[in-house]
Amino acid sequence: MWTKNNIPDLSGKIAIVTGSNTGIGFETAKALYEAGAHVTIAARDFQKGKDAIKKIQSETAGVETLDYGMLDLANIGLIREFADHFMQKHTKLDMLINNAGVMVPPAAKTDDGFEMQFGVNFMGHFALTGYLLPLVKQTANARVVTLSSGAATLVDSIDFDNLRLEKNYDEWREYAVSKLADILFSYELDRRFKNARISAISVAAHPGVTRTDLQRNIPGENLEGMVAAFDQVMEPWQGALPSLFAATDPSVEGGKFYGPDGPKEYAGYPALSGHHTAAMNDEALAKRLWEYAENAIQLTYKF
Numbered sequence: 001m002w003t004k005n006n007i008p009d010l011s012g013k014i015a016i017v018t019g020s021n022t023g024i025g026f027e028t029a030k031a032l033y034e035a036g037a038h039v040t041i042a043a044r045d046f047q048k049g050k051d052a053i054k055k056i057q058s059e060t061a062g063v064e065t066l067d068y069g070m071l072d073l074a075n076i077g078l079i080r081e082f083a084d085h086f087m088q089k090h091t092k093l094d095m096l097i098n099n100a101g102v103m104v105p106p107a108a109k110t111d112d113g114f115e116m117q118f119g120v121n122f123m124g125h126f127a128l129t130g131y132l133l134p135l136v137k138q139t140a141n142a143r144v145v146t147l148s149s150g151a152a153t154l155v156d157s158i159d160f161d162n163l164r165l166e167k168n169y170d171e172w173r174e175y176a177v178s179k180l181a182d183i184l185f186s187y188e189l190d191r192r193f194k195n196a197r198i199s200a201i202s203v204a205a206h207p208g209v210t211r212t213d214l215q216r217n218i219p220g221e222n223l224e225g226m227v228a229a230f231d232q233v234m235e236p237w238q239g240a241l242p243s244l245f246a247a248t249d250p251s252v253e254g255g256k257f258y259g260p261d262g263p264k265e266y267a268g269y270p271a272l273s274g275h276h277t278a279a280m281n282d283e284a285l286a287k288r289l290w291e292y293a294e295n296a297i298q299l300t301y302k303f
């Protein structure tokens with residue numbers, strides 16, 4: 001039963017957690033800070049970010065710095081600004097936790113024209129990781145942890161002609177596509193680290209079923225029905241454990257997927273995930289997605 005008490009001493013480590021003003025990201029940032037890391041709360045709302053910092057400081061006895069960084073993953077230009085600013089202040093990045101996410105919002109597009117879920121959950125983190133790559137490369141044994149979901153198993157392909165909502169919108173399909181994209185990205189990034197003989201690893205994690213603000217777009221009665229359908233719903237501290245395990249445990253391997261160990265991986269303690277589909281392991285699809293993303297935002301990863 002791996003818990004946050006198993007996190008090794010993180011003194012001297014530098015971490016970014018996206019979307020850490022609330023939910024799983026908040027608990028992830030808090031536990032990393034408690035273990036001694038310097039943590040940047042990357043959030044799109046200044047006040048929410050500052051409130052999260054105050055809350056963590058009042059609940060823990062961390063000794064390192066908790067920083068706020070303005071990060072809106074729905075705007076590629078602002079992501080670049082966040083990364084540039086971070087790189088002016090830091091010479092390394094030990095843990096990048098690509099956590100932020102949005103689920104089943106009404107149809108909308110990011111500032112750069114991507115369908116909102118694909119744009120925030122995948123494209124935003126693809127851009128962020130690419131812009132921060134120089135720091136990741138120059139850090140010994142850095143880790144990039146990307147949050148996916150069991151929902152990634154619900155689709156078996158990506159319609160590259162609908163990523164800017166050119167056709168129709170199905171909120172659950174688009175969420176699943178974004179989470180499939182996250183896992184394809186995580187695995188492909190790890191292959192590219194290995195090919196370039198970079199010591200960093202890329203790891204995917206999912207938090208099972210955790211009660212957070214993620215469900216904000218689901219009407220109350222539907223939500224109660226959904227919750228009742230799951231045997232167990234975790235609280236955010238427990239939902240954060242797979243991310244924390246992926247980010248810190250010495251046994252973790254790059255290119256792997258970690259989640260809760262209970263039935264259907266809805267709840268439990270961190271373990272290797274049994275979620276595998278042909279699409280998740282499709283290397284040709286991962287390469288195609290990578291090329292799509294690089295071209296779409298004119299960002300070439302330099303390994």
Ligand SMILES: NC(=O)c1ccc[n+]([C@@H]2O[C@H](COP(=O)([O-])OP(=O)(O)OC[C@H]3O[C@@H](n4cnc5c(N)ncnc54)[C@H](OP(=O)(O)O)[C@@H]3O)[C@@H](O)[C@H]2O)c1
Nearest residue numbers: 019023024072073074099100101147149209210212213214
């Ligand atoms: N909860 C679950 O059961 C579950 C299951 C599977 C996977 N996940 C994944 O776990 C991750 C964390 O989700 P959560 O459950 O903790 O949800 P949450 O409580 O809603 O937290 C999501 C975070 O993402 C941020 N965010 C949303 N849009 C953003 C944007 N455009 N730019 C920057 N930040 C943005 C939110 O900021 P605001 O507060 O400002 O909106 C919030 O901080 C997500 O990737 C989610 O897909 C969760």
